[in-house]
Amino acid sequence: MSQTVARSVRTPSPTRSAPAPAPRRRRVSAGRVVTFVLATVWLVIVIAPIYYMVLASFRSQGTYLTSNPWLPQGGLTVSEYGTVFGAGLGRYLVNSVILTAVCIVLTLSICLGAAYRIVRRSTRASALSFSILLLGLAIPIQAIIVPLYLLVYKAHLYDTLFALMLAMSAAAIPVSVLVMVNFVRDIPRELIGAMLVDGGSEWTVFRRLIVPLSKPVLATLAIYNGLNVWNNFILPLVLTQSNSVAVLPLGLTKLEGQYAINVPAVMAAVLLSVLPLVVVFIVMRRQVMRSLGSVVMR
Amino acid sequence: MALFSVFIVVPMLGAGALSLFRWNGLGTPHWAGAQNWIQFARDPLARQALTVTAKVVVLSWVLQTPISMALGLFTAGRQRYRSVYAALYVLPLLLSTAGIALMWEALLDPNFGGLTALSRSLHLGFLRQNWLGDPSITLYVVIGLIAWQFIPFHTLLYQTGRRHIPDVLYEAARLDGASPAQMFWRVTLPQLRYTIVTSSTLIIVGSLTYFDIVYIMTNGGPGYTTRVLSLDMYQVAFQQNEYGYASVLAVVLGVVGVGIALGLVRFSGFASMSSQQEGAA
Numbered sequence: 001m002s003q004t005v006a007r008s009v010r011t012p013s014p015t016r017s018a019p020a021p022a023p024r025r026r027r028v029s030a031g032r033v034v035t036f037v038l039a040t041v042w043l044v045i046v047i048a049p050i051y052y053m054v055l056a057s058f059r060s061q062g063t064y065l066t067s068n069p070w071l072p073q074g075g076l077t078v079s080e081y082g083t084v085f086g087a088g089l090g091r092y093l094v095n096s097v098i099l100t101a102v103c104i105v106l107t108l109s110i111c112l113g114a115a116y117r118i119v120r121r122s123t124r125a126s127a128l129s130f131s132i133l134l135l136g137l138a139i140p141i142q143a144i145i146v147p148l149y150l151l152v153y154k155a156h157l158y159d160t161l162f163a164l165m166l167a168m169s170a171a172a173i174p175v176s177v178l179v180m181v182n183f184v185r186d187i188p189r190e191l192i193g194a195m196l197v198d199g200g201s202e203w204t205v206f207r208r209l210i211v212p213l214s215k216p217v218l219a220t221l222a223i224y225n226g227l228n229v230w231n232n233f234i235l236p237l238v239l240t241q242s243n244s245v246a247v248l249p250l251g252l253t254k255l256e257g258q259y260a261i262n263v264p265a266v267m268a269a270v271l272l273s274v275l276p277l278v279v280v281f282i283v284m285r286r287q288v289m290r291s292l293g294s295v296v297m298r
Numbered sequence: 299m300a301l302f303s304v305f306i307v308v309p310m311l312g313a314g315a316l317s318l319f320r321w322n323g324l325g326t327p328h329w330a331g332a333q334n335w336i337q338f339a340r341d342p343l344a345r346q347a348l349t350v351t352a353k354v355v356v357l358s359w360v361l362q363t364p365i366s367m368a369l370g371l372f373t374a375g376r377q378r379y380r381s382v383y384a385a386l387y388v389l390p391l392l393l394s395t396a397g398i399a400l401m402w403e404a405l406l407d408p409n410f411g412g413l414t415a416l417s418r419s420l421h422l423g424f425l426r427q428n429w430l431g432d433p434s435i436t437l438y439v440v441i442g443l444i445a446w447q448f449i450p451f452h453t454l455l456y457q458t459g460r461r462h463i464p465d466v467l468y469e470a471a472r473l474d475g476a477s478p479a480q481m482f483w484r485v486t487l488p489q490l491r492y493t494i495v496t497s498s499t500l501i502i503v504g505s506l507t508y509f510d511i512v513y514i515m516t517n518g519g520p521g522y523t524t525r526v527l528s529l530d531m532y533q534v535a536f537q538q539n540e541y542g543y544a545s546v547l548a549v550v551l552g553v554v555g556v557g558i559a560l561g562l563v564r565f566s567g568f569a570s571m572s573s574q575q576e577g578a579a
Contacts, residue, residue: 031478035372038368039369039372039380039383042365042369042387043383043386043387045446046386046387046389046390046446046450047386047389049401049402049405049412049446050389050390050393050401052401052404052405052412053401053404056404056412064410065410068415068419069412069415070412070415070416070419135556138503138555138556138559138560139552139555139556140503140506140507140551140552140555141507142507142509142528142531142548142551143507143548143549143551143552143555144548144552145531145532145535145548146531146535146541146544146545146548147545147548149535149536150541227391227392230394231393231394231395231396233394233395233396233509233510233513233514234509234510237513238532238536248394248396249394249395249396249397250396252394252396252397252400253396253400253514256400256403263404263407263410266400266404267400267401267404269400270393270396270397270400270401273394273397274392274393274394274397277392278392281388281392285385288388290458
C-alpha cells in the first residue's frame with residue numbers, strides 16, 4: 001500500500017505546472033517515472049484479462065486447450081460466435097435491448113414529471129413523497145428481493161419482461177428524481193414566471209422550458225440507468241426463469257451451463273453482450289465518463 | 299410515485315412483516331412471533347455469513363479506497379497519456395458482473411486457465427493455484443475481483459472530485475512553499491472529503507450486499523468460506539423456501555446498510571451540504 005500512497009503524493013505536481021504554456025520539456029523526475037510505472041501496472045491488470053477473453057473467443061475449442069492462450073498463434077476462427085447465436089444469444093440480446101429502452105423511457109419521464117411537481121408545488125404531500133424517495137436511495141435491492149418476488153408472483157407477473165421493466169424502473173427512480181430535483185430547482189423562477197405571464201400554461205412551461213433545458217441531465221441519467229439495467233443480475237435471476245425472457249447477464253450464465261467446457265464460446269458470448277455498450281462508449285465517451293462520475297456526486 | 303411505492307416501499311414493509319411469520323411460499327403463513335429472530339441468533343451459518351460479509355466489507359474498503367484515490371488523482375492530471383489511460387481504465391465498467399465472473403472463471407481455471415498457462419510459460423509457480431477451490435484463498439480472490447470490478451468507478455469519482463478542486467488553492471500552497479506531500483495532505487485530502495464519504499459509503503454498502511460474483515463463481519464455497527449474507531438470504535429464500543426466515547436476514551441487511559449509510563453521512567456533515575444547495579436555489 002505504501003507504493004500507492006507515494007503515487008498519490010506525486011500526482012498533484014502536474015497541476016502546479018498546468019497553467020504554464022510549455023510543461024512538456026521538463027526534465028523527467030523520479031516521481032514521474034514511478035507514477036508512470038505504477039499506472040502502467042494497473043493498466044495491465046485491467047487490460048490483460050480483457051485481452052485474454054478477446055483472444056480466447058476467436059479460437060476453436062480444440063486450439064484453446066492445445067496452444068498458449070495468451071498468444072495469437074495456432075489458428076483463429078469466428079466459429080464460436082456462430083455457436084452462441086445458435087444457442088439463443090440473439091434472443092437474450094433482444095430482451096436486453098427492449099428492457100433497457102423501456103426502463104430508460106419510463107424512468108426519465110417519471111422522474112422529470114415528479115421533479116417538476118416537487119419543485120413547483122411544495123405541498124406537504126410532495127415533500128413527504130420526496131423524503132420517502134430519499135429513503136429508497138439507501139435501501140439495497142437485496143434487502144427487498146424476497147417480498148418483491150412474492151409481490152410479482154401474486155400479481156401473476158412472474159417470469160415476464162414486464163415485471164423486470166417495472167421493478168428496475170422503480171429501483172432507478174430514487175437517484176434519478178434526486179438528480180432531477182436538484183437540476184430543476186436551479187432553473188430560475190423568473191423564466192417560469194415570464195412564461196406564465198405570457199399566457200403559457202404549466203404544461204407549456206414544462207414542455208417548452210423544462211424539457212429542453214433538462215436534456216443534458218436526461219442524457220446523463222439515461223446512460224447511468226441504462227448501464228445499471230443492462231448489467232443487473234439479481235432481479236432477472238429472481239423474477240424470471242424461462243429462456244424466452246432471459247436477459248443477457250442471466251443468459252450468459254445459462255450459456256455457461258450449456259457450454260461449460262467450451263471456453264471460447266462463453267467468451268464470445270460475453271463479448272457480444274458488451275458490444276452494444278462498447279459502441280455507445282466509443283460514440284459518446286466523454287458524456288459517459290462524466291455522467292458516471294457526476295450522478296452520485298450530486 | 300405509485301410505481302416506486304408498489305415496488306420498493308411495499309416490499310420494504312413486507313420484509314419486516316414477513317420476518318414474523320413462518321411460511322414456505324405455499325399455503326397460509328403461520329404467525330411465528332420472534333421465532334425467526336431467535337433462530338437467527340442461534341444459527342451458526344448466519345454467524346458465519348456475517349463474519350464473511352464483514353471481512354468483505356472491511357477488506358474491500360481497505361483495498362479499493364487508496365487505489366481508487368491514487369488512480370483518480372492520476373487520471374485527473376493533464377498529460378495526454380493520462381487521458382488515454384483513463385479511457386482504458388473504464389473498460390471493466392462496461393462488462394456486466396456476469397461477464398466479469400465468466401471471464402475470470404476462464405482465467406482462474408486451475409487446469410486450462412489463463413493464469414495456469416502463464417505460470418507454465420513464465421515459470422512462475424505461484425500463479426498456479428486452485429484459485430476458486432482452495433478454502434484459504436478463495437475469499438481473497440473474490441474480494442480482489444470485486445475490487446477489479448469497482449475500482450474503475452471509484453476512480454471516476456475521485457477524478458471528478460479532484461477536478462472540482464480550484465487551482466487557486468494549489469497556487470496559494472505553492473507560493474507558501476508547500477511540498478507536493480504537504481499539498482496532498484493539506485489541500486487535496488481535505489478538499490476531497492465529500493468524495494471520500496460518497497465513495498466509502500458506496501463501497502461499504504455495496505460490498506455489504508454483494509451477491510453476483512459470489513453466486514456465479516463460488517456459490518458460497520468451498521465449504522461456506524464465501525457464503526456472504528445476501529447469498530445466505532437468497533438460498534434460504536429461494537432454495538429452502540423459508541421466506542419468513544429469509545426476511546429476517548433481509549431486514550438485517552437493510553437495517554445495517556441504511557444505518558451505515560446514514561451514519562457515514564451524519565458523521566461527515568454531508569447533510570449540511572445538501573441544505574447549502576437548497577439555500578442557493
